[in-house]
Amino acid sequence: MYKLVDAHAHLEEIEDLDAALVRAREVGVSAIVTAGSDYNSSRWALQVSSKRRHGDPKVYPTIGVHPWNLDSSKMVERALEFIRKNIGKAVGVGEIGLDYWLKNVRKDPNRKELQKKVFKNLLEIAKEHGKPVVVHSRGAWKDCFEMIKEVKVEKAVFHWFSGPLDVLESLLKKNYLISATPAAAYSKEHRTAIQSTPIENILLETDSPVAYRGKTSEPADVVSSLNEVAALKGIEKETVAYKTTRNAVELFGIGV
8 A cells, every 4th residue: 555645635515524534544654734714724834733644644734824714914913923832833834825806906006015014924934934935826826936036935836737838947946846736637737737746846736625626625636646657657656656646745845
């Protein structure tokens, strides 16, 4: 059985988490990185990981503020304060980034600037504490990359990357990573990105409980990500499992 890492999930949103973790263990998932996206989910990520850091599978937290969660300035400040105080307990800063596809961002340039302001604050926290960042970059791939480069964050993973190849080339030159999801079965842009990226720069993830083709995902579905990466790159599944798990271990400094 392979030893796999689901490098990006939102475990607080999964119904019957205990059962889902059992199913993950049964298919070889040895570790899961659960991503915070606001104050509540970041706090939850720290709490559950403190109980399951030595479990099977192990659970590790990243903490962050998602660009979808910026409607309340008070809540954003609360989340940023929480992250600053608790960053030492997390394996990374995420899920953070920019999303220019949101309707309210398209209509209001000020919302784009707010996203960039919060993102920069979070990047600076990561840089100060030597943490990797987990990046949401929908419709904003170049801006995300340029901001990360400007702040000089050393380690980053562009989660579910589906952006243009010139940006992909730039981030790979910085030795940043992308993560592959079950959408690699059908998303042309995501498939192209995976095919264009060395296996040394790829993680596997589910983004669970996101639904793929109508099916709600859970960490066990990281096997689908594994299968798609192996098929797209013409590499044995065992090799993909070994290398992507090693990549996750090195990026986040976790044990499996």
